[in-house]
Amino acid sequence: MGFFYSQVFVRPSYPTQSFDGQTVLITGANVGLGLEAARHVVRLGAARVILGVRNVPAGKAAKEDIEASTGRPGVCEVWEVDLASHSSTLAFGDRIAQLPRLDAAILNAALATRTFQVAEGYERTITVNVINTLLLGLLILPRLKATGQEFPSSQPRLAFVVSEVHAWAHFTEWKDTDKPMQLLSDPEKAKMPERYPMSKLLEVLLVQELAGRTRGSDVIITMVNPGLCHSSLAREAGWQLAVMKLVLARSTEVGGRTLVAGISTGIEGHGAYMTDSTVDNASLSPFVRSEDGRPAREKLWKELSAILEPVRPGIMQTI
Ligand SMILES: NC(=O)c1ccc[n+]([C@@H]2O[C@H](COP(=O)([O-])OP(=O)(O)OC[C@H]3O[C@@H](n4cnc5c(N)ncnc54)[C@H](OP(=O)(O)O)[C@@H]3O)[C@@H](O)[C@H]2O)c1
Incomplete structure (x- = not known):
C-alpha cells in the first residue's frame, strides 16, 4: 500500500540545496534518473559534474542537453566507465581519486535484464549492480573523506541508488552457501525474472554493511x-509494467529529485534507506530488518572481500 500511496499522492520536493563550488560524480548519467539528477546539480551551482557513462557519445549528448537547459556550459565532463569490467571500474575510480575534490557521488548506473550473461566470472547484473558498484564506492571513499578534511565547508556524501523491489527477492541462498553471489551466478540455478530485485537486495545489504563499517568516517x-x-530501465519488462507506468510512474525529472536528496541529507541519513526523498528505514523489506539481515549481510561482505581483494589488493582496508 505504501508503494501506491507514494506513487499517487507523494511528489518529492524540488531540490534547492546549493552545490556551489562542489564537484559531484553521477554514474549512468547519460539517460534516465542519472541525467535528471545531473541537471539539478548543475542548476544548483556545482562547479564540476562528472558524468560517468559507458556510452561516451550518449554522455556528450547528455552534457549538451544539460548545458542548453541550465545555461551553464563547461560544468559537465563525460568520463567513460563500464561497470561490467573490473579494469574499467578501477581505471575510472583511480581517475576520480585524482580529482582535487569530490564532494558527492551518486552511484546510479544499473541494468535490469532477464538474459543470463557472465561478466568478470559472475552473472552480469550481479557484477554491474552489486560487485563493481561497491568496488567503485570503495575506490572513491578516500577522496570523499579527504575532501571533507581539506575543505571544511564540505560535507561529503555517497548515495547508492537502490529500489523498493529489493523486497520482492527471496534470498534463501544466503543460508545454503558461504558464497551466495557465486551460487546466484550458476546458469543452472539463476532465476533471471527475479534477478534485478535480487541485485537490489544484495546492494541494500552490502551498503548497510559498508555504512556500518564507515560510521564516524565523516562521509x-x-x-x-x-x-x-x-526511464529506459525496464525495456525488457513487457507490456504489464508499461501499462502500470502509464498510470503510476513519476516523471524522470521527479525521480531525479530523489537522487539529489540522497546527497543532501544530514547525518541521520547515514546508512539509511530513503524513499520519497526522506529517511524511512521502516520501508526496508521485512527480510532486511529481520534477525537474518545481519548475518546475511556479513556473509555477503565476506564474499565481496574475497572477490575484490585480488582485483585491488588492500581495497577492503581503505575503509
Ligand atoms: N526507473 C525506475 O522506476 C527505478 C525505480 C527504482 C530504482 N531505479 C534505479 O535507478 C537507477 C537509474 O535507473 P534508470 O531508471 O534511470 O534507468 P536507465 O534509464 O536504464 O539508466 C541506467 C543507466 O545505467 C547505465 N548502465 C547500465 N549498465 C552499465 C554499465 N555496465 N556500466 C556503466 N553504466 C551502465 C546505463 O547506460 P546505457 O545508457 O549505456 O545503457 C544508463 O546510463 C538504477 O540504479 C535503477 O535500479 C529505477
Whole structure:
C-alpha cells in the first residue's frame, strides 16, 4: 500500500540545496534518473559534474542537453566507465581519486535484464549492480573523506541508488552457501525474472554493511529508492509494467529529485534507506530488518572481500 500511496499522492520536493563550488560524480548519467539528477546539480551551482557513462557519445549528448537547459556550459565532463569490467571500474575510480575534490557521488548506473550473461566470472547484473558498484564506492571513499578534511565547508556524501523491489527477492541462498553471489551466478540455478530485485537486495545489504563499517568516517552514505519512474530501465519488462507506468510512474525529472536528496541529507541519513526523498528505514523489506539481515549481510561482505581483494589488493582496508 505504501508503494501506491507514494506513487499517487507523494511528489518529492524540488531540490534547492546549493552545490556551489562542489564537484559531484553521477554514474549512468547519460539517460534516465542519472541525467535528471545531473541537471539539478548543475542548476544548483556545482562547479564540476562528472558524468560517468559507458556510452561516451550518449554522455556528450547528455552534457549538451544539460548545458542548453541550465545555461551553464563547461560544468559537465563525460568520463567513460563500464561497470561490467573490473579494469574499467578501477581505471575510472583511480581517475576520480585524482580529482582535487569530490564532494558527492551518486552511484546510479544499473541494468535490469532477464538474459543470463557472465561478466568478470559472475552473472552480469550481479557484477554491474552489486560487485563493481561497491568496488567503485570503495575506490572513491578516500577522496570523499579527504575532501571533507581539506575543505571544511564540505560535507561529503555517497548515495547508492537502490529500489523498493529489493523486497520482492527471496534470498534463501544466503543460508545454503558461504558464497551466495557465486551460487546466484550458476546458469543452472539463476532465476533471471527475479534477478534485478535480487541485485537490489544484495546492494541494500552490502551498503548497510559498508555504512556500518564507515560510521564516524565523516562521509554520509545513503541508499535511495526513487520509486517507479519513467526511464529506459525496464525495456525488457513487457507490456504489464508499461501499462502500470502509464498510470503510476513519476516523471524522470521527479525521480531525479530523489537522487539529489540522497546527497543532501544530514547525518541521520547515514546508512539509511530513503524513499520519497526522506529517511524511512521502516520501508526496508521485512527480510532486511529481520534477525537474518545481519548475518546475511556479513556473509555477503565476506564474499565481496574475497572477490575484490585480488582485483585491488588492500581495497577492503581503505575503509
Ligand atoms: N526507473 C525506475 O522506476 C527505478 C525505480 C527504482 C530504482 N531505479 C534505479 O535507478 C537507477 C537509474 O535507473 P534508470 O531508471 O534511470 O534507468 P536507465 O534509464 O536504464 O539508466 C541506467 C543507466 O545505467 C547505465 N548502465 C547500465 N549498465 C552499465 C554499465 N555496465 N556500466 C556503466 N553504466 C551502465 C546505463 O547506460 P546505457 O545508457 O549505456 O545503457 C544508463 O546510463 C538504477 O540504479 C535503477 O535500479 C529505477
